[in-house]
Amino acid sequence: MYTIGQVAKFLGVSRDTLKFYEEKKLVKPKQNMENGYRKYNHFDIYDITTVNFYREVDIEIKKIQELRKSKSIEGIKSLLEEKEQEVLEEIQYKKLLLKKLQTVKEDCEKVKQFLGEYIVKEMKPLEIKGEIEHFTAFDEYETLKKNAENLKKAVTLTSLRRVISFNEEGIIDDKFFVVRKVEDVDKEIEGEIRSHPKCIYTVIEDGRWSTGGKSIDHNVEASLRKVAKDKGYELLGLVYINQLLTTYEDGLERVFLEIYAPIK
Structure with missing residues (x-):
């Protein structure tokens, strides 16, 4: 017979873990009624190593409790296949x-x-x-939830694009x-595609810290017109x-916005 401290040392688990296993009825050591000390025999230790085995492949405690009652080889295989699918989905999510x-x-x-810099850059397909x-x-955000690729x-x-049309006035x-x-050319595309081979590109700052909450549309428009004129772009x-x-x-x-202004 072994104490909880000895078993913890043998198996490389904490006392709290062993107590947790006992609480979940995965191991049932004998307890001295006078001093409350637990005593583990070799069957108890084998039960703990079995629980450790299934925890090693991340099987939930509830599933191990079910397994302790009765589980056929086919049942175990089904349990592992279920966990395998979860892991594959998690891997995809992590990617x-x-x-x-x-x-x-x-x-x-x-x-x-x-x-604050201005260059010529392609706007890739959207x-x-x-x-x-x-x-x-906000009452239209259902469209965002349905169509945006948010994890x-x-x-x-970040899936929104503000598109401004303007003329000389x-x-x-x-x-x-x-x-x-649009990154995968073979993926089925249902909506309209927008792309422009040449744009004036820049990053600007918006937000209350830099603007005091005022609109910067006029400043952005004026800057783009000036750059286009200076560089001879239309x-x-x-x-x-x-x-x-x-x-x-x-x-x-402080909001940082990416600007694409198509040019000829």
Whole structure:
């Protein structure tokens, strides 16, 4: 017979873990009624190593409790197949999460490199998945939840593109589209595709910390017109605006926006 301390040392598990197994009736050591000390025999130790075996492949305690009552080889195989499917789904999720993290890191670099700078850059294809009236049209966010490729299925604004149409007199249309970046050419595409081989590209800062909550549309329009004139570009009357990143300063948001203005 062995004490809980000896068994913990033998098997490399904590006393708390052994007590937890006992609480869940996965092991039933004899207990001295006078001093309350537990005594484990070799059958108890074997039970613990069996529980450890199934925990090693991440089988839940509840499933192990069911297994302790009765489980055929086919039942065990089915249990493992169920866990295998969970792991495959988790791997897929982790791959998507890794890609998302890398994209956000790239967006941080864009802010550092292009904030206030103007270059000519291609706007890669976007598929239009839906449209809402404005980013403050909260009652229309169901469209965002349904069409945006968000890992947690919660609403974010990174799948929105604000598309402004303008002429020499100013803004003539202002829309908010839910979009998907077209990366897999073989994937079935249902919506309209927008792409432009040449755009004036820049990153600007918006948000209450830098603007006091005032609109910067006029300043952005004036800057784009000036750059186009100075460089000899002809604007096509469109501006695509994408939210790259948000951070905070003194409790006020700093919003960094990516700007594509198609040119001839």
